[in-house]
Amino acid sequence: MAATQEEIVAGLAEIVNEIAGIPVEDVQMDKSFTDDLDVDSLSMVEVVVAAEERFDVKIPDDDVKNLKTVGDATDYILKHQS
């Protein structure tokens, strides 16, 4: 069953916490991965791959650069999850 927006944000928060050590509660829709959450471009790749597995979605390299905020990633997953 497809994940809801709340479930996706919570899932991304767990992933970002696991990969970058950022507190789960800091991961909010309006936060920028690089500017607010200190997720650099390489960690972002790890976040994307973990999100792909968790939400059964494909996020090609060309789309990764458009995912600036947690909201961008959440919307992308909502739209593309199978």
Added chain:
Amino acid sequence: MSKIKPSKGAPYARILGVGGYRPTRVVPNEVILETIDSSDEWIRSRSGITTRHWANDEETVAAMSLEASGKAIADAGITPQQIGAVVVSTVSHFKQTPAVATEIADKLGTDRAAAFDISAGCAGFGYALTLAKGMVVEGSAEYVLVIGVERLSDLTDLQDRKTAFLFGDGAGAAVVGPSKEPAIGPTVWGSEGDKSETIKQTVPWTDYREGAAHRPEKFPAITQEGQAVFRWAVFEMAKVAQQALDAAGITAAELDVFIPHQANMRIIDSMVKTLKLPESVTVARDVETTGNTSAASIPLAMERLLATGEAKSGDTALVIGFGAGLAYAATVVTLP
């Protein structure tokens, strides 16, 4: 029909000796920062690199190879005359004909050994090792000298803040010869030419021909798409590494040493995590002070681990090279 006598090789092959050469000039991040807008902290956090070696005019591809080869031959306990073939993997020898391997074979004092260069980027050592193993087992050479050598400083755009800090120069050599026991496992290798744009030389040499319509302002350099390379290297190459372990019948718990291509510390750390290697496995992290030396990185890292005692002769090591092509090669070996 006439009957052709088959060649006769050894039952198995092994790496008998390894040697390395790092150029005398050590280049810290401060020097890189003279031409790019970045910081020591940024370079360290993105790559784990603190210093790299850059060759001077005397430290040519052939000269560095000769130094590394001399050590590998001594380590193997053979003479140059016993070497039947010399295989050099490089992308930074700028005189394409003749192959630099012929000069090396001659200057080492081999007895007219077969000699040729191959181009497989950062997978080059694994490709050359696979060829060497085949030659030893098939019988076309009793001992094969495998060399990975690069002067990547010649192919580095010092104004490119994404790659200027990455590359280094050096040579690594290994002698492959006969063995009674299997000591080089099956190679898992391949190429993904559909991803060739992710790591490449900016422009072809022919753009510099006299009368060329458009002559580039800058000398060719290696460029790469960092995120795409990182994803491929960590997640796709971890699968290849696992396949090489499976093909050799070795479990992660049985593995002593992991020597991935020294591309970037972040790739190495993420691969270790993705492969779930136990803490008992020694991991090569030579990239910190050697930078990314492409085809030379695996034998250089192997030599350092053995020299420092972090790894020992007889240890079981997983080696995997991956890079431009995109090409890759992984195998399990017994360390010399």
